[in-house]
Amino acid sequence: MIKTAKFGGSSLSDAGQFQKVAAIVRGDPARRFVVVSAPGKRFSGDDKITDLLYRCAALAGRREDFSAPFGQIRDRYLSIERDLGLEQAHMGPALDEIEAALRTGRASRDFVASRGEYLCARLMGAYLGAPMVDAAQLIRFKEDGTLDMERTACYCAPLKDLPLAVIPGFYGTMPDGSIRTFSRGGSDITGAIIARAVGASEYENWTDVDGFMMADPRIVPEARVMHAVSYTELRELSYMGASVLHEESIFPVREARIPIHVRNTNHPEAGGTWIVNEGTLMKEHRHGLVAGISGRKGFTMITLTKENLHKQVGFGYGLLKILDRHDISFESMPCGIDNLTVVLNDADIKGKMDQLYHEIRTELKPDTVEIASSIALIATVGHGMARTLGVAARLFTALSEAGVSSRIIDQSPKEMNLIVGVDQRDFETAVRAIYRAFCQ
Ligand code: ASP
Numbered sequence: 001m002i003k004t005a006k007f008g009g010s011s012l013s014d015a016g017q018f019q020k021v022a023a024i025v026r027g028d029p030a031r032r033f034v035v036v037s038a039p040g041k042r043f044s045g046d047d048k049i050t051d052l053l054y055r056c057a058a059l060a061g062r063r064e065d066f067s068a069p070f071g072q073i074r075d076r077y078l079s080i081e082r083d084l085g086l087e088q089a090h091m092g093p094a095l096d097e098i099e100a101a102l103r104t105g106r107a108s109r110d111f112v113a114s115r116g117e118y119l120c121a122r123l124m125g126a127y128l129g130a131p132m133v134d135a136a137q138l139i140r141f142k143e144d145g146t147l148d149m150e151r152t153a154c155y156c157a158p159l160k161d162l163p164l165a166v167i168p169g170f171y172g173t174m175p176d177g178s179i180r181t182f183s184r185g186g187s188d189i190t191g192a193i194i195a196r197a198v199g200a201s202e203y204e205n206w207t208d209v210d211g212f213m214m215a216d217p218r219i220v221p222e223a224r225v226m227h228a229v230s231y232t233e234l235r236e237l238s239y240m241g242a243s244v245l246h247e248e249s250i251f252p253v254r255e256a257r258i259p260i261h262v263r264n265t266n267h268p269e270a271g272g273t274w275i276v277n278e279g280t281l282m283k284e285h286r287h288g289l290v291a292g293i294s295g296r297k298g299f300t301m302i303t304l305t306k307e308n309l310h311k312q313v314g315f316g317y318g319l320l321k322i323l324d325r326h327d328i329s330f331e332s333m334p335c336g337i338d339n340l341t342v343v344l345n346d347a348d349i350k351g352k353m354d355q356l357y358h359e360i361r362t363e364l365k366p367d368t369v370e371i372a373s374s375i376a377l378i379a380t381v382g383h384g385m386a387r388t389l390g391v392a393a394r395l396f397t398a399l400s401e402a403g404v405s406s407r408i409i410d411q412s413p414k415e416m417n418l419i420v421g422v423d424q425r426d427f428e429t430a431v432r433a434i435y436r437a438f439c440q
Contacts, residue, residue: 004033004200006169006191009040009048010208011265012120014076015083020265022127024206025164027268031204033159033194034166036124037187038116039076049073049116050170050184057112060102070099077119089126094119110171111179117168117187130164135190138197139172141180147172147193149252156197167194188249192260196252203253205245206265211273212237214292219428220435226292228274230281233291233381236417240379241296250275278383289385290438293431295378297424298346299331301408302356304366305339315364316340322359326352331377332410332419341408343375343421375407376427380418380434392418398437404430 007021025031038049052069059066074095081091098115101107118134125132138159140151152172159165169187174180182189188205195203211225212234229237231254238247245260253260254277263272309315316335319342323330331343349356353371360369385391392411395418399406408421422430 001030001202002032002198002200003028003030003202003204004035004191004195004198005031005204005206006035006187007037007206007265008187008208009037009050011040011206012036012124013039013042013046015080017265018080018084018124018127020268021124021206024265024268025128030202032162032164033198033200034124034128034130034164035169035187035191035194036117036120036166037169038120039080047072049076049120050113053113053116054109056102057107057109060105060107060112061109063105066102070102073116077123080123084123084127086123086126089123091119091123094122108178110181113181114168114171114179117170121166121168125166128164128166130166131162132166132168133159133162135168135171136173136179138167139190139193141172141174143175145174145180149193152193153197156194159194159198182248183246185246186248188246189252192249192252195258196256199256200258203258203260205249205260205262207262208264208266209262210264210267210270211262212292214290214439215431215435216241216294219431222440223435224439225270226273227271228276228281229291230276230278230383232278233383233416234275236379236381237292237294240294240377240381240419245275281383288382288438289388289391290380290382291384292382293378293380293434293439295376295427295431297374297376297427299343299375299377299421300346300349300353300371300373301341301343301375301421302360303339303341303368303370303372304360304364305368305370306364306366307338309340310335310337318364319360322356322363325359326356328352328356332408332421334408334410343377343408346373372407374424375421376424376430377419377421378427378430378434380420380438381416382438383416385418386416394437395420395434398433399430402429402433404433 011017040048052073055069056066077091121132138155140148142148169190171179171181213223214226215223217223257277260275261272264270328348333342404422404426406420410419
């Protein structure tokens with residue numbers, strides 16, 4: 001059994017966190033591939049190493065003084081090295097090299113940002129007494145900047161001979177040899193790629209929470225941690241606002257059917273959350289029918305009415321053409337006999353509403369156009385909801401008992417996702433009511 005264990009920035013923010021990580025790694029010989037982020041915040045208001053590196057790169061690029069942020073970076077690494085007695089990691093000279101590269105003013109932004117993970121992996125390798133294998137040798141991009149999984153798999157093959165290795169997350173190499181980073185939070189992706197390349201049976205993603213919550217704990221303080229969630233459910237929940245793993249990190253392991261186990265470095269006894277394929281999701285993994293509830297504010301509904309609209313071919317197409325012209329995608333588009341509603345994200349229609357209204361009026365000639373802003377959408381997600389009688393009844397009873405009226409309802413034919421739109425001011429009340437109805 002092989003596990004790939006990725007540790008996020010908060011799990012590596014100081015020497016004390018390094019000790020916790022080492023205890024976790026040593027606690028299970030299956031944890032052979034350790035992927036690290038750059039040290040994150042130690043307390044609220046602290047700086048993440050990656051942010052400091054971006055600041056240095058920007059200043060150096062403009063030939064301005066970067067000594068203040070670089071000094072902070074130096075202190076962070078040197079203090080971890082000193083506190084753990086890791087002189088063999090040679091942080092001083094490694095930092096000098098990065099500083100010299102910055103001084104030339106020609107070090108690329110990606111190269112500079114990648115050094116956060118690089119230095120962290122060197123330190124962690126020294127602490128665990130394991131080799132650090134540079135991601136630059138493993139993760140390969142194609143000319144167009146997308147991952148070259150075939151070549152990456154080839155370069156990762158020798159990893160399997162190592163009993164333990166530490167790999168920096170977040171970056172890889174372009175065909176011309178330059179360093180390229182993934183988007184922010186991209187060490188999750190490295191972890192997933194490594195897990196797949198070494199044929200891991202589990203991808204552990206260690207962070208600073210006990211797992212994914214069934215609802216936003218700022219709204220539902222008693223929200224439980226999900227024991228398990230499928231990839232599809234997770235996508236639905238994160239699309240609607242739940243903050244989860246880096247989205248791209250799901251694909252490499254999903255394809256290879258490797259489960260992701262999200263765990264808390266500061267509370268390793270907690271069960272965490274399993275992210276698994278739909279087929280592997282068992283009834284006993286689930287507390288009730290619902291995986292979770294998530295939602296977002298900031299939507300606008302445009303409702304068009306026209307008599308016998310359902311018989312008029314091309315009306316919906318006309319509306320979509322207008323949206324397309326303005327580069328606006330829609331969230332949902334339920335329709336009735338005489339009316340059609342489209343739900344749009346406020347961020348997408350900012351500054352465009354007057355023109356949209358004008359074009360809808362002149363091109364589609366509806367009888368009425370109604371615009372309702374300040375709408376929140378709430379998604380209740382769970383495979384168990386499909387083919388279970390009374391789910392919608394339960395949900396709407398809960399809303400009506402809480403005094404919330406729903407403005408719009410949308411259920412996908414797969415029935416794993418029931419979306420309701422409510423007035424923004426009712427958002428929190430509605431989430432709490434749905435939570436109580438399904439998750440308690
Ligand atoms: N250090 C990078 C960031 O802050 C990547 C990561 O932590 O996953 O975005």
